[in-house]
Amino acid sequence: xxxxxxxxxxxxxxxxxxxxxxxxxxxxxxxxxxxxxxxxxxxxxxxxxxxxxxxxxxxxxxxxxxxxxxxxxxxxxxxxxxxxxxxxxxxxxxxxxxxxxxxxxxxxxxxxxxxxxxxxxxxxxxxxxxxxxxxxxxxxxxxxxxxxxxxxxxxxxxxxxxxxxxxxxxxxxxxxxxxxxxxxxxxxxxxxxxxxxxxxxxxxxxxxxxxxxxxxxxxxxxxxxxxxxxxxxxxxxxxxxxxxxxxxxxxxxxxxxxxxxxxxxxxxxxxxxxxxxxxxxxxxxxxxxxxxxxxxxxxxxxxxxxxxxxxxxxxxxxxxxxxxx
Numbered sequence: 188x189x190x191x192x193x194x195x196x197x198x199x200x201x202x203x204x205x206x207x208x209x210x211x212x213x214x215x216x217x218x219x220x221x222x223x224x225x226x227x228x229x230x231x232x233x234x235x236x237x238x239x240x241x242x243x244x245x246x247x248x249x250x251x252x253x254x255x256x257x258x259x260x261x262x263x264x265x266x267x268x269x270x271x272x273x274x275x276x277x278x279x280x281x282x283x284x285x286x287x288x289x290x291x292x293x294x295x296x297x298x299x300x301x302x303x304x305x306x307x308x309x310x311x312x313x314x315x316x317x318x319x320x321x322x323x324x325x326x327x328x329x330x331x332x333x334x335x336x337x338x339x340x341x342x343x344x345x346x347x348x349x350x351x352x353x354x355x356x357x358x359x360x361x362x363x364x365x366x367x368x369x370x371x372x373x374x375x376x377x378x379x380x381x382x383x384x385x386x387x388x389x390x391x392x393x394x395x396x397x398x399x400x401x402x403x404x405x406x407x408x409x410x411x412x413x414x415x416x417x418x419x420x421x422x423x424x425x426x427x428x429x430x431x432x433x434x435x436x437x438x439x440x441x442x443x444x445x446x447x448x449x450x451x452x453x454x455x456x457x458x459x460x461x462x463x464x465x466x467x468x469x470x471x472x473x474x475x476x477x478x479x480x481x482x483x484x485x486x487x488x489x490x491x492x493x494x495x496x497x498x499x500x501x502x503x504x505x506x507x508x509x510x511x512x
Contacts, residue, residue: 218251219304221260223311224281233314236290236351237267243283244269244311246299247276254280258301266295266315288315290351317382318349320358323401323409326383332416332451332485333390339369342385345401345411347378354382360403362386367397368417390417394449416487418451424507426454426461426477426498431507442507446488452509453485462499463507469494 223230229244244262248255260282262269266289274282286297292315300308328343347358358378362371368391378384388399397415422444423434431442431454438444444452454463456477463474463484469492474484488494488511498505 219255219258219301220249221299221301221304221307221309222247222249223309228311229286230311231313233316234288235318236288236292236315236349236353237318239285239287240313243285244297244299245281245283246309248280248282248301248304254278256280258282261300262297263300264289264295264297266291267297269297286311286313288313290353291315292317292353317353317355318351320347320355320403320405321350322346322348322352323360323403323406323411324348325411325413328388329413330415332418332421332487333369333388334421335390335394335417335419336392338387338389339415342387343399343401343413344383344385347382347384347403347406354378354380355405356380356382358382358384358403358405360384360386360401363400363402364388365398365400367391367395367415368393369397369399369415371399388415390415393417394419416451418449418487419447420450421485422446422450422452424452424454426456426459426463426505428459429501429504431496431498431505433507440504440506443510444508445510445512447512448489448491449487450511451485451487453483456480456482460500461505464497464499466495466497471496473499 224245224247229242232240234240248258256276256278258276259273262272262284267287269284269286271284274284276282288295295313295315297311298308324346326344326346328341331339333339347355349355356378359375361375364371370389372387376384376386394417397417399413401411424442425432430440432439433442433444460478465471471486471494491511494509496507497503
């Protein structure tokens, strides 16, 4: 008898909850359906990063084909934030929230959920685009060397970005050689879809340092300066298992190269882990690790003298000498 009374009480409580619609979305009523509203659902909008979408997100909950009022819908944003995080359906079964986009440009998502309803969760998407240009930064091509009248190997590049680092397209960047002998490919170049503005530069007929500046009226507070060098020749030295070898005269351990002031020496690793380490006086900056095949180190020797070097890993088992005239 006690068992029957308890069962009857439980059934009565369940009926009361269902009748009042107060399960807060945790029930399993298969007759309930969650969907985006037929019009003005707020799906598929486009706006700048970190801004609130102009249209609210809207869903409708039905039960047995009729609007379901007083049901709690849970909202969440995969990107950005929603407010409120929960909202109650009105007499038409509709619940809404606002969505503020995150800071990364691209496709973003938010969701509406009512557990146990068919169609839940409903996924909303939006396209976030970069905000206004806020920064101009170096993106590539600095500290290069080129032989007289030859193009520099890589174009100079800067990035135009918004306050969150997203690349900003179609922004005009002005390029100018402000010192030294070189020519920029054009006076200006617009940024691409990643916010990158590129400029090829060709060395002139006079060796020495070259300065190139990139500026943009869209970001007047920023200026990017590139330091390049025009050289009369490049001398190559290879690094092998345990040797330095001059590519000019095949001398090895020591590799001996005689260059004119203003020429550049380029060391290229062909195998093993090595460094180029200056020894004694006069000196030049050490290379740091050249641990991968094809890794290079270059230096312009502008001051006459005899420069000795070895490998920090192999010591005097690998040596070389640069004579600058």
